[in-house]
Structures are given as C-alpha cells and as structure tokens.
Amino acid sequence: MLDDRLLGTTFVLPTSARHGEITLYGIHYHYRVNDDAVAGDLVVVNAVSPLFLGVVKPEHRLEY
Template identity: 60%
Template sequence: MLDDRLLGQTFQLTTSDLQGVIEFYGIWYHYLVEDTATAGDTVIIVRVTPLLLYVRKQETNLEY
C-alpha cells in the first residue's frame, strides 16, 4: 500500500534519461524507465516500490 494511487498514472518524459524525478500530489518521486522511451513519450506507472516508480512507454503496456 505504498502509493498505489499512482499506478496507471501517466506523464510525459522531458528528457531521454532512463531515470529522473516527477512530482505527484506535491511529492517528488524517483522513476526508472523499463523500456526504450525517449523525450516526449508518454509513460505509464506500472510498479511502485519504496525507492522507485517503474514506468513504461504507454503504447507497450498491455492490458488484460
């Protein structure tokens, strides 16, 4: 129950770096890109841990 409210949230990458920080609800979070997303791509949060938010390019996220 870390910050499950963030799962499924999307945001746009401002750089092509694989790591960065993003602010949600007034809190800054570190994120890690799990695929080949680049600057300008929209990414979706797929996993939340105490240290990182894991994100993927939105088009490659499969919904079952």
C-alpha cells in the same frame, strides 16, 4: 501501499535519461524507464516500489 494509487498515472518524460525525478500531486518521486521511451514520450506508471516508480510507454503496458 499508499503509492499503489499511482499505478496507471501518466506523465510526459522530461529527459531521455533512464531514471529521474518527477513531481506528481505535489510529491517528488524517483522513476525508472523500463522500455525505450525518450524525452517527450507519454509514459504510464506500471510498477511501484519504496525506491522508485517503474514507467513504460502505454503501448507496452500489460492489461489484465
């Protein structure tokens, strides 16, 4: 999938909402927060689906 290239991309959460919209590389994406991240936290994309990007704080990201 084309958006798999977004895995590992980081951004700062604009709000404390559990889901929202973010613009990455000029494209609007929906995201869902999968841990306890709040507004101002740095998050990393760890899941990609046709509907949304899953994000977590970097310390919660699984390393393979």
